[in-house]
Amino acid sequence: MGWYANLTIKQKQVVWAWTFLSLPILFYCVIRFYPTLNAITLSFQDWNLLGDRTWNGLDNYGKLFADPVFWKVFKNTFVYLLLGTPVSLVFSFIVAYHLDKVRFMHGTIRALYFLPFMTSTVAMAWLWRWFYQPVPIGLFNNALASVGIPQFPFLSSTTWALPSILAPAVWAGLGFQIIIFMAGLRAIPQTYYEAARIDGVGPWTILWRITLPLLKPTIVFLVVLSSIGFLRIFDQVFNMTSNNPGGPLNSTKPLVLMIYETAFDSFDMGYAAAQTVVLFIILLAVSLAQLYIMRDK
Amino acid sequence: MANTADIKVTADALDKATPKRHARKQDPIAILRWILLMAGGILMVMPIVYMISTSLKWPHEIYNLSIIPEEPTLDNYAYVLEDGRFYMWFLNSLIIATVTTVSAVLFDALVGYTLCKFQFRGRMIVFVAILSTLMIPTEMLVIPWYLMAKNFGWLDTYWGIMFPGIMTAFGTFLMKQFFESVPDDFLEAARIDGLNEFQIWWRVAMPMVKPALAALAIFIFLGNWTAFIWPLIVTNSPELYTLPVGLTTFSVEQSVQWELIMTGAALATIPTLIVFLIFQRFIIRGVVMAGLKG
Numbered sequence: 001m002g003w004y005a006n007l008t009i010k011q012k013q014v015v016w017a018w019t020f021l022s023l024p025i026l027f028y029c030v031i032r033f034y035p036t037l038n039a040i041t042l043s044f045q046d047w048n049l050l051g052d053r054t055w056n057g058l059d060n061y062g063k064l065f066a067d068p069v070f071w072k073v074f075k076n077t078f079v080y081l082l083l084g085t086p087v088s089l090v091f092s093f094i095v096a097y098h099l100d101k102v103r104f105m106h107g108t109i110r111a112l113y114f115l116p117f118m119t120s121t122v123a124m125a126w127l128w129r130w131f132y133q134p135v136p137i138g139l140f141n142n143a144l145a146s147v148g149i150p151q152f153p154f155l156s157s158t159t160w161a162l163p164s165i166l167a168p169a170v171w172a173g174l175g176f177q178i179i180i181f182m183a184g185l186r187a188i189p190q191t192y193y194e195a196a197r198i199d200g201v202g203p204w205t206i207l208w209r210i211t212l213p214l215l216k217p218t219i220v221f222l223v224v225l226s227s228i229g230f231l232r233i234f235d236q237v238f239n240m241t242s243n244n245p246g247g248p249l250n251s252t253k254p255l256v257l258m259i260y261e262t263a264f265d266s267f268d269m270g271y272a273a274a275q276t277v278v279l280f281i282i283l284l285a286v287s288l289a290q291l292y293i294m295r296d297k
Numbered sequence: 298m299a300n301t302a303d304i305k306v307t308a309d310a311l312d313k314a315t316p317k318r319h320a321r322k323q324d325p326i327a328i329l330r331w332i333l334l335m336a337g338g339i340l341m342v343m344p345i346v347y348m349i350s351t352s353l354k355w356p357h358e359i360y361n362l363s364i365i366p367e368e369p370t371l372d373n374y375a376y377v378l379e380d381g382r383f384y385m386w387f388l389n390s391l392i393i394a395t396v397t398t399v400s401a402v403l404f405d406a407l408v409g410y411t412l413c414k415f416q417f418r419g420r421m422i423v424f425v426a427i428l429s430t431l432m433i434p435t436e437m438l439v440i441p442w443y444l445m446a447k448n449f450g451w452l453d454t455y456w457g458i459m460f461p462g463i464m465t466a467f468g469t470f471l472m473k474q475f476f477e478s479v480p481d482d483f484l485e486a487a488r489i490d491g492l493n494e495f496q497i498w499w500r501v502a503m504p505m506v507k508p509a510l511a512a513l514a515i516f517i518f519l520g521n522w523t524a525f526i527w528p529l530i531v532t533n534s535p536e537l538y539t540l541p542v543g544l545t546t547f548s549v550e551q552s553v554q555w556e557l558i559m560t561g562a563a564l565a566t567i568p569t570l571i572v573f574l575i576f577q578r579f580i581i582r583g584v585v586m587a588g589l590k591g
Binding site: 009010012013014016017018020021023024025027028031032033034035036038039042095098099101102104105107108109110111112113114115116117118119120121122123124126127128130131133136137139142143146168171174175176179180183221228232234235238239242256259260263264269272273276277279280283284287 | 327330331333334335337338339341342344345347348351359360362404407408410411415416417418420423426427430432433434435436437438439440441442443444445460461463464466469488493494495498519522523525526530540541542544545548549553555558559561562563565566569570573574577578580581584585588589
């Protein structure tokens with residue numbers, strides 16, 4: 001180790017830094033960057049996992065954009081996003097806003113809302129799937145029947161299946177959003193409120209003019225995070241429609257489920273890779289668009 | 298983007314009772330607010346209550362809307378646990394989530410520390426490169442990972458399930474933020490005392506960010522415990538299934554025996570609920586701290 005002893009403190013630090021980073025750099029290259037490039041390359045190739053990988057230019061993308069199932073799936077994916085994000089954010093904000101003002105049993109109430117976040121998605125998907133079953137099995141339809149309301153076709157209707165699958169996803173995520181909102185609310189200095197109250201400003205004006213604008217970083221963070229979550233929805237759909245994945249009639253199929261089926265049921269690897277590239281572009285575009293819209297003016 | 302100090306302040310604030318100003322007694326609005334919030338909270342946990350209640354019911358009783366089973370039974374649990382598969386899946390999930398969490402927390406902390414406290418050329422490039430991987434969705438990587446696992450014989454192994462998660466860009470970023478709060482003087486003092494850089498990281502810097510390490514550990518553990526798509530793809534034999542994948546297979550098998558499916562779901566849920574109820578404050582704090590990373 002003679003060479004090391006001769007180094008200056010600065011140089012020694014450089015040696016240590018690269019030593020610490022060596023394994024991580026290898027990891028990020030081999031497990032993150034190489035697979036990304038591999039997926040992009042594969043999206044321009046035709047491969048069924050057994051034969052040869054052959055270049056086919058933009059054929060996969062052409063096939064995808066000509067595929068009516070893709071457009072259906074594309075629409076579904078955005079319906080998950082456009083329904084799920086606003087609904088879950090409005091609910092969680094309302095709860096957080098009021099819970100923030102409650103002292104009595106504050107911790108208990110908070111825990112009740114947070115509890116579903118701690119559950120396993122797969123278990124909850126099956127639980128809700130049971131709720132949605134027709135009479136005489138499903139809880140919801142039994143409850144409706146007991147008050148004389150006709151059955152509701154939850155998962156068997158092409159219209160209602162998607163919102164039915166979305167409901168447990170929103171439900172399970174509320175607790176997380178609520179505590180993040182509460183942390184955001186607590187970070188707003190009390191002096192703003194006191195000043196407003198001295199000026200005789202009403203609670204609605206305080207909410208719209210002080211609380212919400214000052215909460216913007218929290219809102220942006222939650223909108224981006226929950227959008228990404230809904231655009232990548234898979235576990236719930238896979239488990240709640242396992243007898244007919246993405247059904248009925250593809251009305252609930254999101255992009256990730258289509259990718260899964262193309263890659264691991266049909267083994268059409270090139271085509272699936274093209275779909276993942278599209279997913280990547282969608283996620284990137286949606287995140288950037290939201291950051292742009294919500295940027296500080 | 299909030300900085301680390303803000304995050305700590307807000308995470309601490311969560312623990313404190315709400316300021317007195319809200320406690321206006323006999324205020325009818327406050328009472329109504331409390332009742333509605335409580336009702337909403339009870340509604341939130343009702344699905345879980347029904348799951349547990351159904352798991353304690355006989356098959357003929359699951360159509361009954363009542364929460365309390367008429368004749369509670371543990372038969373469903375005995376039946377579901379009989380073949381030992383749930384123990385196996387539980388153990389698999391526990392081992393995989395634990396090993397992945399330990400690995401990710403240690404590596405993320407090491408990389409975060411290096412990028413925060415060392416001056417060297419290429420530091421920003423490494424940081425931006427790692428950060429940019431946050432933009433790549435897992436779903437884009439599963440196909441190449443599958444091919445890689447297939448080529449290296451990692452399919453159907455613990456390592457195959459774990460390798461994509463042994464380091465995380467999110468954790469690296471989080472830890473880099475938290476190491477900003479460690480004063481350089483401390484590290485310099487340790488250097489003068491003759492500790493080498495690894496010892497300084499491990500013995501001086503790491504103990505100072507323990508809350509952040511715990512927060513990151515909770516976040517990563519939860520993520521791995523509920524991970525579904527990758528374990529589903531990479532495993533073929535039931536002995537290697539994680540709990541979520543096992544539960545899917547089990548539920549598909551049972552098809553219409555909902556009391557058994559609910560028992561399986563309850564078995565997958567109850568352990569985390571118990572852990573949550575014991576460490577509630579700690580976990581919520583951790584999730585807020587890790588969640589507010591940026």
